[in-house]
Amino acid sequence: MTFSEKLEAAVQTHNSSLCVGLDPNLALLPDPITNRDRTSTQQVALFLKKVIDATKPHCAAYKPNLGFFEALGPDGWDLLAGILDYIPNTKIVIADAKRGDISSTAEHYAREAFGRYGAHAVTVNPYLGTDAVAPYFEHGGGVIALCRTSNAGGADIQSLVADGKPVYAHVAEMVATQWTPMGDCGLVVGATYPAELAEVRALAPSLPLLVPGVGAQGGDAGEVVAAGADARGGGLIVNASRAVSYASGGSDFADAARAEAERLAASLRLP
Amino acid sequence: MTFSEKLEAAVQTHNSSLCVGLDPNLALLPDPITNRDRTSTQQVALFLKKVIDATKPHCAAYKPNLGFFEALGPDGWDLLAGILDYIPNTKIVIADAKRGDISSTAEHYAREAFGRYGAHAVTVNPYLGTDAVAPYFEHGGGVIALCRTSNAGGADIQSLVADGKPVYAHVAEMVATQWTPMGDCGLVVGATYPAELAEVRALAPSLPLLVPGVGAQGGDAGEVVAAGADARGGGLIVNASRAVSYASGGSDFADAARAEAERLAASLRLP
Numbered sequence: 001m002t003f004s005e006k007l008e009a010a011v012q013t014h015n016s017s018l019c020v021g022l023d024p025n026l027a028l029l030p031d032p033i034t035n036r037d038r039t040s041t042q043q044v045a046l047f048l049k050k051v052i053d054a055t056k057p058h059c060a061a062y063k064p065n066l067g068f069f070e071a072l073g074p075d076g077w078d079l080l081a082g083i084l085d086y087i088p089n090t091k092i093v094i095a096d097a098k099r100g101d102i103s104s105t106a107e108h109y110a111r112e113a114f115g116r117y118g119a120h121a122v123t124v125n126p127y128l129g130t131d132a133v134a135p136y137f138e139h140g141g142g143v144i145a146l147c148r149t150s151n152a153g154g155a156d157i158q159s160l161v162a163d164g165k166p167v168y169a170h171v172a173e174m175v176a177t178q179w180t181p182m183g184d185c186g187l188v189v190g191a192t193y194p195a196e197l198a199e200v201r202a203l204a205p206s207l208p209l210l211v212p213g214v215g216a217q218g219g220d221a222g223e224v225v226a227a228g229a230d231a232r233g234g235g236l237i238v239n240a241s242r243a244v245s246y247a248s249g250g251s252d253f254a255d256a257a258r259a260e261a262e263r264l265a266a267s268l269r270l271p
Numbered sequence: 272m273t274f275s276e277k278l279e280a281a282v283q284t285h286n287s288s289l290c291v292g293l294d295p296n297l298a299l300l301p302d303p304i305t306n307r308d309r310t311s312t313q314q315v316a317l318f319l320k321k322v323i324d325a326t327k328p329h330c331a332a333y334k335p336n337l338g339f340f341e342a343l344g345p346d347g348w349d350l351l352a353g354i355l356d357y358i359p360n361t362k363i364v365i366a367d368a369k370r371g372d373i374s375s376t377a378e379h380y381a382r383e384a385f386g387r388y389g390a391h392a393v394t395v396n397p398y399l400g401t402d403a404v405a406p407y408f409e410h411g412g413g414v415i416a417l418c419r420t421s422n423a424g425g426a427d428i429q430s431l432v433a434d435g436k437p438v439y440a441h442v443a444e445m446v447a448t449q450w451t452p453m454g455d456c457g458l459v460v461g462a463t464y465p466a467e468l469a470e471v472r473a474l475a476p477s478l479p480l481l482v483p484g485v486g487a488q489g490g491d492a493g494e495v496v497a498a499g500a501d502a503r504g505g506g507l508i509v510n511a512s513r514a515v516s517y518a519s520g521g522s523d524f525a526d527a528a529r530a531e532a533e534r535l536a537a538s539l540r541l542p
Contacts, residue, residue, distance in 0.1 A: 023375070067372055070341075071379035073387065077345040098372050100396050101338055102422045104294070104513075108342035116344065125371050127398045127417060129424030146398060151373045153400030156449075160433035160441055167438060170431055178427075242375075 003142030003184040010060040016265035019061035021241025030253035058261035061092035100125030107135040137183035150190025150213030191219020198227040215243025221267035274413030274455040281331040287536035290332035292512025301524035329532040332363035371396030378406040408454035421461025421484030462490020469498040486514025492538035
């Protein structure tokens with residue numbers, strides 16, 4: 001099965017196109033996690049497992065943000081491996097690394113993500129072009145390119161207009177026409193820019209779109225589905241990180257995460 | 272002292288604008304390192320320390336490529352910390368991470384690179400724009416943006432022409448005008464494209480340029496100096512990785528690394 005097929009299956013199985021982002025931030029851990037005699041690594045492990053337990057009825061995918069795990073130091077990698085092991089195998093795992101390097105380094109990243117960590121897909125930065133991502137395809141798994149990111153500053157470079165269209169549209173076309181023949185691809189387009197999401201969908205009618213920015217960043221779920229779904233009403237995986245996992249900082253944090261995941265999953269279903 | 276000042280001092284002190292890239296690749300380690308009963312982490316540590324011993328008379332900086340250390344697994348981070356500790360403190364350390372993420376993740380990366388690892392500068396990917404890099408400046412240290420990378424595929428996005436100039440020129444201007452007021456910056460421009468190096472130098476007359484691609488990737492040292500030096504003949508740090516550290520796969524690997532570093536340093540001096 002390709003990444004796209006696995007993703008479609010997970011969305012069907014769980015009746016949800018929600019992806020829960022796992023961004024462990026020590027400063028945001030709820031009180032019941034931090035008020036005992038635990039190491040910070042133990043705190044994060046316990047917290048993320050409780051978030052996974054709470055949200056797994058309502059999501060199709062999890063997206064660990066590797067930067068947050070790295071920031072925990074050497075223990076962060078063992079922690080990540082333990083968390084990936086804890087995610088039910090009907091879920092899709094997207095390693096959110098946003099890497100972009102020349103091919104000798106990409107080769108290392110690809111082996112790490114798909115080999116060591118068993119991710120189904122990785123996010124990559126397209127700034128280095130096609131030859132830099134080629135090694136990812138040799139290791140199987142999906143490659144999801146940043147296209148129009150959810151932050152305002154994304155426009156600085158991504159919205160420059162070349163040959164009558166913005167850079168992010170060039171990225172969408174490069175991925176759809178140059179990368180897709182090499183392997184299974186997707187695009188990251190922020191929920192915060194629905195018009196640009198619709199534009200990217202038109203340029204890449206059959207690519208899965210990973211859409212961050214719903215929740216804490218202010219994107220609207222209904223607008224995302226209207227702008228980003230493919231012709232069959234699918235092809236979307238919508239990520240919320242902070243809005244779900246840090247829905248409450250109190251003793252009800254797991255219930256609050258479950259409720260927010262359920263609410264978001266429902267809001268993402270076609271009417 | 273700012274990163275630029277430290278860099279200038281290191282170049283003067285060592286009479287060299289060479290940066291030696293540290294890209295530990297298990298498949299390329301020389302025989303005398305691998306033919307004993309050592310773990311792969313011990314092999315890499317021994318190898319890199321011997322490369323540092325051999326090259327330190329002839330370089331101003333070291334650039335560990337974090338992707339290669341990550342690929343070694345959890346031990347890779349302890350190894351990196353040990354190697355950074357081994358680098359003489361008259362040298363500049365550039366953490367080559369090529370990161371690019373929205374600000375909450377960038378904050379983590381910044382703390383890791385400048386705090387935990389004590390790097391003087393990090394490389395970042397500019398595709399996410401100005402707001403994504405702002406957190407780096409809060410933690411001090413230099414921020415070196417990818418501009419025109421040394422790989423051929425770099426042209427796919429970087430050479431798209433918007434408003435009469437290529438994307439990499441927009442990046443150079445963004446860094447020179449938007450980022451520099453926030454902190455100490457530099458640009459990465461590949462040695463393999465000397466005409467584009469000259470163009471970037473004209474757009475950013477006072478920014479340090481980190482120039483990879485001399486050596487294994489085929490860039491010419493003389494052309495780099497002619498195209499990239501600033502008005503005072505400085506402002507350049509030229510990186511070679513594989514050409515130095517893997518100059519020989521035999522028992523003479525350290526001597527070969529020393530000889531190649533010496534040769535490159537000499538070729539980078541102004542006539």
